[in-house]
Amino acid sequence: MTPSRIVLKFGGTSVSTIERWRTILNLIREREKQGFAPVIVCSAISGISNLLEALLPDAMHGRHGPALANLRDRHATLAREMDVPIDVIEADLSEVERIASGVALLGEFTPRLRARVMATGELMLTRLAAAWMAQQGVDVAWHDARDLLRSIAGPNENRHFLSANCTCEADPTLVTRLGTAAVLTQGFIARDPDGHTVLLGRGGSDTSAAYLSAVLQAVRLEIWTDVPGMFTADPRVVPHARLLRRLGYAEAQELAAMGAKVLHPRCIGPAAANGIPIWIRATPTPQLEGTELSDEIATSPGVKAVAARRGILLLSIETLGMWQEAGFLARIFVTMEKHGLSVDHIATGESNVTVSLDALANALDPRILDACVAELRAFADVKVIGPCAAVSLVGRQIRSVLHELGPALEAFAELPIHMVSQAANDLAITFVVDEAHADRLVLSLHQRLLDHANTPELGRAWHLDAPAASRWVVHREALLAMASAGTPVYVHDLEKVRRQAMRLRALPLERAFFAMKACPLPEVI
Numbered sequence: 001m002t003p004s005r006i007v008l009k010f011g012g013t014s015v016s017t018i019e020r021w022r023t024i025l026n027l028i029r030e031r032e033k034q035g036f037a038p039v040i041v042c043s044a045i046s047g048i049s050n051l052l053e054a055l056l057p058d059a060m061h062g063r064h065g066p067a068l069a070n071l072r073d074r075h076a077t078l079a080r081e082m083d084v085p086i087d088v089i090e091a092d093l094s095e096v097e098r099i100a101s102g103v104a105l106l107g108e109f110t111p112r113l114r115a116r117v118m119a120t121g122e123l124m125l126t127r128l129a130a131a132w133m134a135q136q137g138v139d140v141a142w143h144d145a146r147d148l149l150r151s152i153a154g155p156n157e158n159r160h161f162l163s164a165n166c167t168c169e170a171d172p173t174l175v176t177r178l179g180t181a182a183v184l185t186q187g188f189i190a191r192d193p194d195g196h197t198v199l200l201g202r203g204g205s206d207t208s209a210a211y212l213s214a215v216l217q218a219v220r221l222e223i224w225t226d227v228p229g230m231f232t233a234d235p236r237v238v239p240h241a242r243l244l245r246r247l248g249y250a251e252a253q254e255l256a257a258m259g260a261k262v263l264h265p266r267c268i269g270p271a272a273a274n275g276i277p278i279w280i281r282a283t284p285t286p287q288l289e290g291t292e293l294s295d296e297i298a299t300s301p302g303v304k305a306v307a308a309r310r311g312i313l314l315l316s317i318e319t320l321g322m323w324q325e326a327g328f329l330a331r332i333f334v335t336m337e338k339h340g341l342s343v344d345h346i347a348t349g350e351s352n353v354t355v356s357l358d359a360l361a362n363a364l365d366p367r368i369l370d371a372c373v374a375e376l377r378a379f380a381d382v383k384v385i386g387p388c389a390a391v392s393l394v395g396r397q398i399r400s401v402l403h404e405l406g407p408a409l410e411a412f413a414e415l416p417i418h419m420v421s422q423a424a425n426d427l428a429i430t431f432v433v434d435e436a437h438a439d440r441l442v443l444s445l446h447q448r449l450l451d452h453a454n455t456p457e458l459g460r461a462w463h464l465d466a467p468a469a470s471r472w473v474v475h476r477e478a479l480l481a482m483a484s485a486g487t488p489v490y491v492h493d494l495e496k497v498r499r500q501a502m503r504l505r506a507l508p509l510e511r512a513f514f515a516m517k518a519c520p521l522p523e524v525i
């Protein structure tokens with residue numbers, strides 16, 4: 001009998017050093033000992049996909065030289081740590097180089113070409129890793145993910161090549177073909193029906209792993225990243241945010257869509273549809289408990305987390321002509337659709353309709369917005385409000401916390417809440433406020449509703465598991481390099497500065513002042 005598959009996905013920071021690869025190796029051995037056959041899905045080395053994304057636009061102007069050198073360097077560093085010859089990725093490097101030269105010559109490139117170039121990030125990393133594993137005497141089969149995942153034709157060229165969807169029906173022949181050995185493959189990439197390389201969208205490795213777990217009917221999907229799970233809030237804003245030990249798929253989906261970045265929102269669907277539990281774990285601290293997503297046991301009702309999304313714009317559309325009118329909303333939405341704007345939240349009253357637009361998701365071009373607003377003004381008064389943030393409370397039966405919201409919103413007695421929206425699925429309540437006030441609202445909601453909550457889903461606070469000492473270990477190389485240029489040097493941890501500043505801002509102070517003489521560094525200020 002073939003052993004059951006477990007799919008383990010490792011993100012960029014989890015595959016970039018030899019130390020992390022030792023952890024990965026241990027995890028493979030552990031899973032095998034437990035009688036499972038692991039499938040390892042990897043992102044590119046962290047930063048490489050960004051580098052490759054920028055490479056072709058630079059190449060159009062013949063400015064791709066430094067990026068190519070950087071690409072080689074970053075991989076050579078890991079190859080050296082692994083004691084693996086760089087030769088194993090020479091073919092990929094020269095493919096990127098050839099494509100870039102072609103683009104420099106022609107002065108243009110297509111989404112198809114971009115997909116090919118960006119795919120090399122994941123391919124190169126897994127080739128290095130396969131060579132290293134062979135050296136360690138581990139029996140792991142390297143597979144090209146494009147032979148495992150098949151994409152569906154997309155609605156336009158961009159979506160087709162850069163943000164594809166894949167089929168995810170169970171495939172018993174693939175299960176047989178893969179046999180019993182551990183598999184090492186790439187996230188992010190697949191092949192379309194014509195045989196071309198396509199990408200699953202930025203951050204798409206989670207989605208790859210979810211597709212594979214569905215195709216192989218895995219018993220579990222494990223997402224290994226740099227934090228141990230989903231939290232009750234973004235720990236950078238709320239350092240005492242607590243680990244969510246357990247969440248239902250729908251809650252996790254809502255949370256991911258509302259701004260929690262740990263998991264790609266697209267990866268939950270394929271696992272949920274097949275009842276495959278998703279575990280989230282931290283590669284730097286594999287012993288720590290993480291988050292488990294499943295519908296096995298119902299979670300307690302009520303708020304589980306506060307999430308915030310920035311870069312939101314509101315359109316407040318006002319008319320007296322709406323009362324008992326038919327088709328007013330339709331006119332608004334037809335106009336928005338015509339300009340390609342997708343709406344997130346909506347709230348309506350007798351004479352006002354307010355909609356929120358996610359500026360990032362809409363890749364908002366001010367000219368498009370202006371044109372849309374001009375058209376809406378033909379039949380209504382329109383106000384554009386922004387930049388705003390959408391702060392959402394997420395959890396099953398979220399309406400059960402309505403009566404507790406009053407005190408939590410006290411901080412907002414003097415500050416505007418532009419919009420409140422609550423979907424009928426009872427999974428989230430959203431407040432849209434000025435972007436500058438978002439952190440304050442998150443903190444105050446967390447304080448009232450989650451700091452002391454006592455449900456079995458809530459675990460330890462983030463800061464307890466992220467000891468300051470580990471930062472010195474994590475940044476060891478960079479610190480040593482800095483010190484080699486001469487000592488003493490002062491090193492500031494901007495992440496920590498930010499967190500402390502947030503804590504200050506949460507105090508009920510009317511105003512705070514910063515003494516420049518204490519630290520005149522622009523980054524800190």
Ligand code: ASP
Nearest residue numbers: 043044049202203204205
């Ligand atoms: N390397 C890809 C990206 O950065 C995919 C991923 O990391 O999930 O978008």
Ligand code: MG
Nearest residue numbers: 011203206264
């Ligand atoms: Mg990711």
